[in-house]
Amino acid sequence: MLQILIILTGNYNFFNLLTIVLCIPLLDDQTFGKKGRKRTRSTGLLSNIFEIVTVCYIGYQTWKLFSLQVVTSPSFSIKSEIAFSSKEFDHWLEQIVPWTIVIGCVSLGYEVLLSVLRCFITDSSIVWKVWSAVLCLVFGVLAVAMFCLSLVPFTTGIHRPSQKLLPTDITRMHEKTKEFHIASSYGLFRRMTGVGGRPEVIVEGSNSMQTGWKEYEFLYKPGNLSRKLPIVAPHQPRLDWQMWFAALGNYQHNPWFVTMVYRLLTGQEEVLELIANNPFPDAPPKYIRAKLYHYHYTSSSQTRSPKNWWTRKEKSEYLPTLSKDTSSLMDIIKHYKVVSSYTDKDTSSLLDIIKHYKVVSSSTEKENEVTRIISEDGIQREKENQETRIMSEVGIQREKENQETRSMSEVGIQKEKENEVTRIISEVGIQGEKENQVTRIISEVGIQSEKENEVTRILSEVGIQKEKENEVTRIISEVGIQGEKRKPSD
Numbered sequence: 001m002l003q004i005l006i007i008l009t010g011n012y013n014f015f016n017l018l019t020i021v022l023c024i025p026l027l028d029d030q031t032f033g034k035k036g037r038k039r040t041r042s043t044g045l046l047s048n049i050f051e052i053v054t055v056c057y058i059g060y061q062t063w064k065l066f067s068l069q070v071v072t073s074p075s076f077s078i079k080s081e082i083a084f085s086s087k088e089f090d091h092w093l094e095q096i097v098p099w100t101i102v103i104g105c106v107s108l109g110y111e112v113l114l115s116v117l118r119c120f121i122t123d124s125s126i127v128w129k130v131w132s133a134v135l136c137l138v139f140g141v142l143a144v145a146m147f148c149l150s151l152v153p154f155t156t157g158i159h160r161p162s163q164k165l166l167p168t169d170i171t172r173m174h175e176k177t178k179e180f181h182i183a184s185s186y187g188l189f190r191r192m193t194g195v196g197g198r199p200e201v202i203v204e205g206s207n208s209m210q211t212g213w214k215e216y217e218f219l220y221k222p223g224n225l226s227r228k229l230p231i232v233a234p235h236q237p238r239l240d241w242q243m244w245f246a247a248l249g250n251y252q253h254n255p256w257f258v259t260m261v262y263r264l265l266t267g268q269e270e271v272l273e274l275i276a277n278n279p280f281p282d283a284p285p286k287y288i289r290a291k292l293y294h295y296h297y298t299s300s301s302q303t304r305s306p307k308n309w310w311t312r313k314e315k316s317e318y319l320p321t322l323s324k325d326t327s328s329l330m331d332i333i334k335h336y337k338v339v340s341s342y343t344d345k346d347t348s349s350l351l352d353i354i355k356h357y358k359v360v361s362s363s364t365e366k367e368n369e370v371t372r373i374i375s376e377d378g379i380q381r382e383k384e385n386q387e388t389r390i391m392s393e394v395g396i397q398r399e400k401e402n403q404e405t406r407s408m409s410e411v412g413i414q415k416e417k418e419n420e421v422t423r424i425i426s427e428v429g430i431q432g433e434k435e436n437q438v439t440r441i442i443s444e445v446g447i448q449s450e451k452e453n454e455v456t457r458i459l460s461e462v463g464i465q466k467e468k469e470n471e472v473t474r475i476i477s478e479v480g481i482q483g484e485k486r487k488p489s490d
Contacts, residue, residue, distance in 0.1 A: 219240060
């Protein structure tokens, strides 16, 4: 019932439908059917008393903790004020969260044990009793595992310090299985927004910086004070949804907002199709700015402007006045490669697709298709830029490799030249040694020749001496013979 009331009063797209689907398994089968509705008079009375006491206690605590007051004069109204501090609330969570875990464990264990006992009581056959008990135990173990895994996101979302009380095995098991999203925390916002007024960014355009500012009206978000918001759930208007988040921060953290402003300054037809009206149908404005307002619903007792649904108050300047040639704007556009990567061919193809879907599709389908095409086009351009960058890096790498190869080749040639010089020097050294060897040999040969000549001379002299001695001997011999001849004549 809570989710249905939120659907009827809010525009949270399909979130509440998903929550309802998740809550269906929590319904007890015994609540539906004849067996579940049969109760005795005593049990029915006790159940009714317990429900009345519970509701009264919750009502009393609500009245006490929020200081509820009913005012009837001058008009009927209910006033409230929080009667506890943030520190007191954290202390209460610190006390109550561990008890909720204990109650959950006891309740789950009781249900598993009761289911197993019911198998032995209701079934008549022993085989079926055992089989039913085994199935109950198997699903009971799975339920216990799911419960343990859910304790981690439960304590994280409500009171993180209580997570220290969990066994380390449970947190370790959750870390190993968190990629399967078996147990998760569900909620749109951790912190309530819109307190003190709903923040909204209003985009204005003009051809003069002083006068003539006109507002761009979006399809679903608040803007015009006299226009009520349409109920669009379960549809999710992507651009209006993002404008809500942009109002909670600033344009520095939402670069897509600056890109949208640039598209409005250039009259991009795909972007103009996503807004309710174009205040500059003939030509895009020269200047665009954005202001931050806080919107409030008008009171039912307010009679001054009965036609208006909203009242608003200007809070601050959200985006300064920009033109399409502003240097700061172009720096952002070039940084995100919006200008360089968007071609006329891409624009014409997008226009053809938009015109085709304008005939055969509804406005909702057209919006989703344009958003998807723009997203795919951006992804394609990003891939092309990535490929270009990679090819450039590969070219630089190859040039470096060629440079290194050329350097290594030059080093090799230089080493070959050095080796050649060394070889020549070595050969010259060997040649010099050979020449010295030859000179030495020739010198030794010359000395040997001189020695031989000396020996020959000496031998020659010895021979002459011997001839002289022989001559002397011969003369002496002749002299002796001559003397012998003279003796007989005497």
